[in-house]
Amino acid sequence: MAHIEVLGTGGTIASRSRGTAGAVAEASAAELLAHLGGDHVVSHRDILTVGSYQLTLKDLRLIAQAVAESARNPEVDGIVVTHGTDTLEETAFLLDLVHSSAKPVVVTGAQRTADSDAPDGPGNIAEAIAVAADPSMRGLGALIAFSGTVRTARGARKSHTVAAAPFTGGTEVGHFAGGRLVATASTIHRLPLDAPTEAFDTTVVDVVSTYPGAEPVLLTAALDRASAVIIAGTGVGNAGPGFAEAISASTRPIILSTRVPWGPVVPTYGNGGGIDLVAAGAVPSGDLNPYQSRILAALLVSQGYHGAAFAERFARQL
Numbered sequence: 001m002a003h004i005e006v007l008g009t010g011g012t013i014a015s016r017s018r019g020t021a022g023a024v025a026e027a028s029a030a031e032l033l034a035h036l037g038g039d040h041v042v043s044h045r046d047i048l049t050v051g052s053y054q055l056t057l058k059d060l061r062l063i064a065q066a067v068a069e070s071a072r073n074p075e076v077d078g079i080v081v082t083h084g085t086d087t088l089e090e091t092a093f094l095l096d097l098v099h100s101s102a103k104p105v106v107v108t109g110a111q112r113t114a115d116s117d118a119p120d121g122p123g124n125i126a127e128a129i130a131v132a133a134d135p136s137m138r139g140l141g142a143l144i145a146f147s148g149t150v151r152t153a154r155g156a157r158k159s160h161t162v163a164a165a166p167f168t169g170g171t172e173v174g175h176f177a178g179g180r181l182v183a184t185a186s187t188i189h190r191l192p193l194d195a196p197t198e199a200f201d202t203t204v205v206d207v208v209s210t211y212p213g214a215e216p217v218l219l220t221a222a223l224d225r226a227s228a229v230i231i232a233g234t235g236v237g238n239a240g241p242g243f244a245e246a247i248s249a250s251t252r253p254i255i256l257s258t259r260v261p262w263g264p265v266v267p268t269y270g271n272g273g274g275i276d277l278v279a280a281g282a283v284p285s286g287d288l289n290p291y292q293s294r295i296l297a298a299l300l301v302s303q304g305y306h307g308a309a310f311a312e313r314f315a316r317q318l
């Protein structure tokens with residue numbers, strides 16, 4: 001019998017319909033666990049109760065801090081975080097980057113509200129608790145358990161707006177068959193970074209997309225206010241006229257990611273393409289999508305990394 005701590009943060013899993021006002025996150029972690037059976041000791045804490053589209057970097061830091069507190073508790077064997085699905089991949093990736101314990105930290109949520117006819121939250125929480133309690137899930141960093149599948153937070157993304165299983169990507173480390181967890185793979189959890197400090201809360205990192213006819217005006221505006229900028233380039237990491245020049249003119253960290261859902265950034269093209277963007281100073285994001293790149297960039301910038309040190313630390317996490 002394991003002791004699992006469930007940390008509530010809100011999301012659809014905690015939402016109930018308020019008629020024409022829409023669904024609103026309001027259920028506590030205790031309410032989410034009220035009818036849950038199972039053999040494990042389950043404690044709970046409410047960190048936030050909010051839709052994940054409302055989260056700030058400060059909120060992400062507070063969630064990471066709460067997970068670290070639970071992980072330090074010698075009586076706790078694993079941690080479950082309930083979260084909205086919209087930005088779950090960002091919070092889960094931050095948790096993965098800074099998780100310094102072998103204890104599983106498992107993030108889950110729901111696509112249907114707690115008061116719907118057939119809520120998916122209870123099943124997802126039960127599975128997340130089973131994952132957090134399973135010795136074979138130790139040492140894998142932060143995981144996402146959702147609709148019968150367990151995957152690493154790193155590389156996962158919400159890739160369907162309404163499907164019951166909205167997450168794809170990452171490395172699948174297990175699935176449920178006949179109600180039992182089957183571990184299917186192990187992964188390398190990279191050396192943890194330092195936990196975010198209060199400087200993280202106010203760090204501005206913008207994402208700028210590219211498309212036919214895109215001018216670098218939004219990139220330049222972002223570079224005027226942000227500590228770092230992520231470019232969601234086309235294809236393997238390209239951008240149109242003027243982008244390389246705008247990158248050259250800035251000393252801020254600029255990450256070259258891609259707007260393509262899957263696959264790495266591979267600087268390949270000249271004439272303003274990825275080869276020129278990197279020569280101008282952009283740091284390729286490897287397999288990290290723009291939004292997970294943004295979390296890593298914000299963490300490093302908030303910890304004082306700039307220039308070559310930033311590029312080296314960023315690349316070390318890919």
Ligand SMILES: NC(=O)C[C@H](N)C(=O)O
Pocket residue numbers: 010011012013050051052053083084085086087109110111112
């Ligand atoms: N399914 C969900 O949880 C979506 C919700 N809008 C949220 O991210 O809070």
